[in-house]
Amino acid sequence: MREVAERLGVGRAEIGAQGALALALLTSYFLLPTYQLTSTIYFQSVNGLGLEIDFMGHRTHLLLASSLASATMFAISGLAPIFWRSKYSLYLSTLAASLGTSLTFSTLVFRERYFSYNGFSILPTVDGAFYVRVPLTQELGPPLYLSAVLLGLTVMNSWTGGRWIPWGKEPLIDRVVSQVVRGDFVNALRRLAHEMGAEIEELEEGRLVVNGLEVTRSSPNLRSVDFFFPRSRGRETLLLGKERAILLDRRGVKVMSVERAVKHLASRMLETEVSKREAVRSEAESP
Template structure:
């Protein structure tokens, strides 16, 4: 699993979580404020609170979540990075569109429109618009998504080290090779691959060898298919 993809997922989650606790955009003045939250605009006016939910606000966090999840759940193709970038751009676009909603429907010739129990009133108060931290995180997510797409999520050049036994099992499952789990490893035909501390042991009837992950996978596939097979697993490779 690529570290770059994990960073993209972390930014998506950070954006959504932070947005719950702080607005992505707001204007505030004396006894009056409008805050953009994941469930819509929260308007507060002299103690009265109203929520105005533009439909685009829900698309913002749904697209952002998709942009973070796709590179993790669909790793076999580079097209997941393209689609994740599209979702991140759409998320940012929906956020800008939602902010423009306020400019279009909640303001009129310098007056701010405030909902009341019986309708709306026009308020002329000194207000200050502010972009919140979630907006900047979403912008960072979009930039990172584009960068990951352009580099196929390889700009750091590192991977998250996973359990080698899990990696062996994944290859065997993809190739539909029968195997059995044993304590500390797997058994394929007449060989066993066992993890001991930070080493992999290849055990057969005659000897025990310490091998690397690539050798362990190759030997397991050879035994499973009864013929030499070269196996390679590349995240976001060519289809």
């Protein structure tokens, strides 16, 4: 599941599971009843659009704002962490799932209040209503259970920061290497910098600078002269390919694996952060 989530751009399996569950909930919400009363001649159900009543083939649809609003809240709950990469999106998801579940129960309360009376089921007409009393069977539909599961999942993700699945977690270096090998060079280094709390400088044409080290990728558009004679004189240069990496520094040219190159970049980022912390500490201690 984790690999599928990363390919979809979700980032973590926990967030991917939440989005998939929200999608399943929305699909069932409009296709299956949340609550229904059934008999041989009478049928009443609550779904994502509102209330549906069928009496001897005569069907009536009633759109309810609470049902449509709850569907909107469930959609926000599933999509917010995917498009907004922040811990606050997890809190927003929990809030949206809570509101969606509350609105669903509000719809059920509305049905019980206005479409049921003293054992009779109400059939609305153009100029009034019929009171129908027949043996009925009550059933709770899958959307109600899925909404409860989604609410619990969003609470779990908010509580743990979306990191509670104990299996299938690759180390950061392995994940970045896999992304570089797949050709997603820029996003791989962005992820590495984000996870380590470091900053990288982005130049034109897909070039990055990490603590004075210019990083570029191997592509048909890259000429050898651009690598061995970089535009920024005196700056170390790292060429990342899908299988090998080449480091050009004052001591010469080194050929290394992609994994070793990523570890070298991680150490450079760590050096930058340590230097910043020492500078801040020195400023704080100076009179």
